[in-house]
Amino acid sequence: xxxxxxxxxxxxxxxxxxxxxxxxxxxxxxxxxxxxxxxxxxxxxxxxxxxxxxxxxxxxxxxxxxxxxxxxxxxxxxxxxxxxxxxxxxxxxxxxxxxxxxxxxxxxxxxxxxxxxxxxxxxxxxxxxxxxxxxxxxxxxxxxxxxxxxxxxxxxxxxxxxxxxxxxxxxxxx
Amino acid sequence: xxxxxxxxxxxxxxxxxxxxxxxxxxxxxxxxxxxxxxxxxxxxxxxxxxxxxxxxxxxxxxxxxxxxxxxxxxxxxxxxxxxxxxxxxxxxxxxxxxxxxxxxxxxxxxxxxxxxxxxxxxxxxxxxxxxxxxxxxxxxxxxxxxxxxxxxxxxxxxxxxxxxxxxxxxxxxxxxxxxxxxxxxxxxxxxxxxxxxxxxxxxxxxxxxxxxxxxxxxxxxxxxxxxxxxxxxxxxxxxxxxxxxxxxxxxxxxxxxxxxxxxxxxxxxxxxxxxxxxxxxxxxxxxxxxxx
Numbered sequence: 001x002x003x004x005x006x007x008x009x010x011x012x013x014x015x016x017x018x019x020x021x022x023x024x025x026x027x028x029x030x031x032x033x034x035x036x037x038x039x040x041x042x043x044x045x046x047x048x049x050x051x052x053x054x055x056x057x058x059x060x061x062x063x064x065x066x067x068x069x070x071x072x073x074x075x076x077x078x079x080x081x082x083x084x085x086x087x088x089x090x091x092x093x094x095x096x097x098x099x100x101x102x103x104x105x106x107x108x109x110x111x112x113x114x115x116x117x118x119x120x121x122x123x124x125x126x127x128x129x130x131x132x133x134x135x136x137x138x139x140x141x142x143x144x145x146x147x148x149x150x151x152x153x154x155x156x157x158x159x160x161x162x163x164x165x166x167x168x169x170x171x172x173x174x
Numbered sequence: 175x176x177x178x179x180x181x182x183x184x185x186x187x188x189x190x191x192x193x194x195x196x197x198x199x200x201x202x203x204x205x206x207x208x209x210x211x212x213x214x215x216x217x218x219x220x221x222x223x224x225x226x227x228x229x230x231x232x233x234x235x236x237x238x239x240x241x242x243x244x245x246x247x248x249x250x251x252x253x254x255x256x257x258x259x260x261x262x263x264x265x266x267x268x269x270x271x272x273x274x275x276x277x278x279x280x281x282x283x284x285x286x287x288x289x290x291x292x293x294x295x296x297x298x299x300x301x302x303x304x305x306x307x308x309x310x311x312x313x314x315x316x317x318x319x320x321x322x323x324x325x326x327x328x329x330x331x332x333x334x335x336x337x338x339x340x341x342x343x344x345x346x347x348x349x350x351x352x353x354x355x356x357x358x359x360x361x362x363x364x365x366x367x368x369x370x371x372x373x374x375x376x377x378x379x380x381x382x383x384x385x386x387x388x389x390x391x392x393x394x395x396x397x398x399x400x401x402x403x404x405x406x407x408x409x410x411x412x413x414x415x416x417x418x419x420x421x422x423x424x425x426x427x428x429x430x431x432x433x434x435x436x437x438x439x440x441x442x443x444x445x446x447x448x449x450x451x452x453x454x455x456x457x458x459x460x461x462x463x464x465x466x
Contacts, residue, residue: 003190005181005198005223026182026224029211048175050212051366053280062283068211069284070204072182073228116280137365138278 011075015040016084024071031055033071034081042082042111046140053139056112057081063119065138082111085118093163094118094156103152105143112139117153125161127153177214180221184229188314188343191225196316196339198223203341205289206252208281209298227341236262238349245269247345249289253282266347267461268356268376272303275358278366291324292342294334294398297368301328301399303358304347305391306374311336312344319343328398353379355462359450360393363437369394370437371446373426375454377409379462385409390422390454394437395430395447402429405451414459423451 010023015038022037034040034057046054048067055066058080085092094117097103104110113136120127120135127135132150141149185191195201202221204210205228213219227233233250236259245266256262256273263270276282276290276299290300291311301324309324313336324345327334336342350356356376360369372393380386388409390402405425412418432443 003183003185003194005183005194005201005225007179007181009182025179027177027179029176032176048215050208050281053278056280063280064283065280068208070182070207070211070226072184073204073207073226135279138280 009072009075011072013071013074013077013079015079016081026070026072028071029067030057030059030069030071030074030079031066033074034066034079037071040081040083044108044111046108046112051140052109052112053116053136054109054112056115056139058115058119061119061122063116080115080118082114085114092118092156093159094121094153096159097152097154097156098149101148101152101155103144103149104141109139109141113141113149117156121153121157121160125157125164127157129154175215177211178217178220180214180224182224182226184226186229186231188230188233188341191227191230191341192314192316192339194223194225195341198225199338201225201338203227203289203292205249206285207289208277208285209289209293209295233343238265240349242346243349245347245349247287247347249286249341249343251287253277253285253287254279256287257282265350266307266356268303268307268358268374268458269347271358272299272360272374275299275360275362275372281366288342288345291327291345292334292336294328294332296328296331296396296398296400297394298399299358299360299369299372299374299393302372302391302393303374304345305399305401306376306389307347307350307356307391308376308389310346311342312346313337313340314343315340321346325401331397350376351378353381353462355458355460357454357457357461359454359457361446361450368437371395371430371432371443371450373447373450373454375451375458377414377455377458377462379414383413385412385414388422390426390429390451392426392430392447395432395443397431397433400429400431402426402451404429414455419452419455419459422455423448426451 044054046052050068201223204226233248235248360372374391376389378387388406392400405422427448430447
């Protein structure tokens with residue numbers, strides 16, 4: 001038989017563009033790998049029962065609750081966390097949106113909201129309020145009542161559309 | 175929370191997965207993991223071996239087999255794949271309704287139909303929908319594959335007639351014929367919670383406008399997913415008149431057996447079976463007439 005079950009497994013995961021190798025317990029959750037093995041504590045643990053979405057990261061581009069994925073399941077995958085959003089000391093447009101529109105109060109849910117919003121806007125660059133509300137329905141916020149989070153995502157999406165338009169123009173003129 | 179220790183294997187083929195299940199007692203299959211991993215974290219499930227089928231290529235399909243007149247769904251087709259499928263949205267409104275209401279968007283990115291069917295939680299949406307649609311499953315074991323109807327699969331809560339060394343490799347749903355309508359109605363307290371009650375319905379009319387077949391499945395209305403046989407039998411041979419809808423809804427309520435919990439008392443849940451059956455039948459009738 002080709003595969004034998006193992007309690008410890010060597011994995012290679014690319015996180016925010018950087019490759020990491022580790023030998024992990026089969027039972028190690030992806031969120032603990034990120035927070036404890038890699039010290040990337042931007043990804044939060046909220047409910048720990050697959051409800052709240054505070055631990056949301058992108059796994060090969062798909063938003064997932066990292067408390068409900070094993071680290072070994074991410075072997076060979078690209079993982080993006082909130083730490084990877086800022087580029088060249090420039091906030092990501094969605095981060096800028098949360099800043100400008102006061103899209104957070106305590107901020108605990110924000111990393112998960114940002115990662116869910118990143119995947120949402122990638123699929124749908126001009127989401128309606130309804131589409132945003134539906135898209136973030138797996139991410140719980142206990143402070144804001146969601147009004148400013150929706151505005152923040154609309155702000156970020158609009159800025160991303162502007163940037164895309166500018167880079168298309170530049171490409172056309174080049 | 176961290177699950178208890180287990181050993182993990184990620185087979186590359188179905189045969190290898192079945193081998194692993196045969197050779198290791200107390201092994202569990204890991205697909206989407208959004209039922210199993212939470213149970214393991216709460217130590218309500220403690221498998222010694224996890225067989226992760228996510229690395230087996232070619233199991234994520236949703237396609238029609240015209241010769242068999244069936245929709246065929248691979249073990250790794252996720253809820254989101256149904257939500258995004260034009261085929262499902264246009265031809266299988268029951269399945270589309272169901273997929274769009276499961277858990278929340280992040281759960282739907284991972285969870286699978288086949289995993290939900292095999293998990294046998296009476297609070298899962300897919301089994302109720304598939305009981306209405308007369309679905310079947312393909313169980314692949316060391317002796318090969320066998321096909322069994324989902325009606326009869328459920329023995330008790332979280333318990334199916336699948337053998338420990340069988341992998342549920344495919345779900346099959348008959349392609350709906352002409353004059354068929356279907357719908358799934360779900361009442362939930364909030365996004366991500368289990369249904370208070372869910373009702374799946376599929377009806378086919380004959381050319382004279384009489385109900386030729388009726389399927390009704392109930393979610394979270396008993397200790398297993400329930401096929402509301404009395405209500406189904408009542409509808410066959412009758413026109414889609416309001417009195418018949420009301421009587422079928424009442425019979426579906428009688429077919430249900432909910433328990434009191436923090437989602438409500440028994441009489442409330444029974445009343446919701448009745449109301450959701452009424453709504454699902456009305457929508458299914460509209461859709462059978464070409465509405466959406």
